[in-house]
Amino acid sequence: MTEAAVDASSLILLVRTAHLHLLKSLAPQLVVPEPVLEEIRAKGVEDATLRAVEASPWLSVIQGSFEQERVGGLTLGKGESAVLAWALSHPGAFAVLDDQRARSHALSLQIPVIGTLGVVLRAKRLGMIPLARPVVESLVAEGMYLSKSVVEGALALAGE
Secondary structure (H helix, E strand, O other): OOOEEEOHHHHHHHHHOOOHHHHHHOOOOEEEEHHHHHHHHOOOOOOHHHHHHHOOOOEEEEOOOOOHHHHOOOOOOHHHHHHHHHHHOOOOOEEEOOOHHHHHHHHHOOOOEEOHHHHHHHHHHOOOOOOOHHHHHHHHHOOOOOOHHHHHHHHHHOOO
């Protein structure tokens, strides 16, 4: 992948499970739009995700106008809208989103999208982790909703 913008849910879940580094499977440098960081910052300055993002030089927090009106009238969070607006203004860039409405909207805008589960599968395929199952199980334990059939289907794709 060339460029990618990351939403808060992926950052939060990957930090909670100590797998933030798996985002590097997408690109050597990733973008975190300021509205995404604002969502994370709302949890307090001592939040582990905030500290991890600030300590990761390969995550670039970007300021600016994200022309959120370009992503339509859907009721999405500011972070999701900013990720989509940034990706829309960077043709070929990926949006890293878990929210189903945001993912559907990304696809309607022809923005390539990948979720946290896809990041894990990609990391496994690239040899960054030996097994996807323990990572997926830790994500679910930390609150990521994935149906049993989605988990089993993804793990089957990973050869597990």
